[in-house]
C-alpha cells in the first residue's frame with residue numbers, strides 16, 4: 001500500500017464530508033419498485049428510473065431465465081472478437097424498427113454509449129456545441145474528443161437558449177463539422193429540450209444533432225420511442241442515444257441512426273471495440289421489455305397518470321416543481337443543507353427521495369428529485385405527498 005495515495009484518498013473523503021457532498025448508497029433489499037425495503041425499512045421509493053415498472057416484470061424475468069438456459073450467463077468476449085450472439089443482433093434489429101432508423105448499436109451502458117460515440121464522430125477540425133445542463137456522461141464523452149468544446153471558448157449555450165445557440169453556430173462556420181449535443185429530457189430538471197428549434201438551426205447552419213434520450217426512452221413519443229418521435233422529427237436527428245437501464249428496466253445504452261454510423265462505431269467506438277458484450281440474458285430481457293412497450297399501453301398510461309397527478313398535487317400544495325414536464329419532478333429547496341435535512345426528514349416519514357446538491361446542480365439550486373412511475377399506486381403517491389407536507393411544516397418551525 002502506498003502511504004501517499006492512501007493519505008490523499010483519506011483527505012479527499014474528509015473534504016467531501018466537510019462539504020456535505022459525501023455519498024453512502026442505501027442498501028436495497030427488494031426488487032426495484034414503488035415500495036421497497038431499504039436499510040431494513042419499508043419506504044415509498046421516489047428515486048428510481050424504473051419508469052414503467054419493467055425491472056421486475058414477470059415476462060421480462062422469464063425471458064432472462066430462458067436465455068440463461070439457452071446461452072449461459074456470459075458473452076465470453078468483445079463482440080467482434082468472440083463473435084456476436086444472434087440474440088444481441090436481434091435486439092438491435094428490434095430497436096432499429098422501434099426507433100424508425102436504419103440501424104442501432106448497443107453499448108453496455110448509456111454512459112459508455114456517450115463516451116464511445118462522441119469522440120468517434122469528431123476530429124480536431126470540428127466543434128461540439130453543448131447545452132450547459134447536459135448530463136455528465138455527455139460531458140465526459142465531449143472531453144474525450146479532439147474537437148473544440150470548451151465553455152471558456154464560447155461553445156456552451158445557456159440552458160435551452162436558442163438565440164445563444166444560433167450565435168455560436170454563426171461564429172462556428174469555419175469548422176469542418178459542427179455537432180450540437182443535448183439531453184432530450186434534462187436529468188435533474190425534467191424539462192424537454194426544444195428539439196424542433198435545435199434541428200431547424202442545425203439544418204440552417206449545416207450542423208448535425210445528437211440527442212441523449214436516456215430519460216425520454218420509454219417516457220415520450222410513440223410507445224416511448226423518445227423525443228424524435230414526440231416531436232415528429234423522424235429522419236432529421238443524426239444520432240439518438242437511448243438507455244436500456246431506466247424505463248426498459250435492465251441495463252445498456254444504444255445509438256440509433258444510419259447504417260454507416262453503426263458501421264463506423266463498430267470500427268471506432270472504443271467501448272464497443274474493447275469491452276465484453278452484455279450477458280445474453282440482458283439482450284433477451286430487453287427484447288421482452290420491448291415486446292411489452294410495443295403491445296401494452298398500460299404501463300405508459302399509468303406512468304403519465306401518476307406523473308400528472310403528482311406534479312399538480314405538489315403544485316397545489318405550494319411546492320415549486322421548477323417547470324418540469326416529465327416524470328422527473330424536482331421539488332425546489334435552494335439551500336444545500338436544507339435540502340439534505342428535508343431528505344432525512346422524508347426518510348424518517350418512510351419516503352426515499354434524494355436531495356440533489358452542488359456540484360450536480362448549481363450552488364443554491366438544491367432540490368429533492370422525485371420520480372413517480374407506473375409501479376406506484378395512487379395510495380403510494382398520496383402518502384408521499386402527505387409526508388412532504390408534514391416535513392415542510394416541521395422544518396419551517
Ligand SMILES: Cc1ncc(COP(=O)(O)O)c(C=O)c1O
Nearest residue numbers: 109110111135187214243245252
Ligand atoms: C441524460 C443521461 N444520459 C446518460 C445516462 C447514462 O445511462 P446509463 O445509466 O444507461 O449508463 C444517464 C443516467 O443517469 C442520463 O441521465
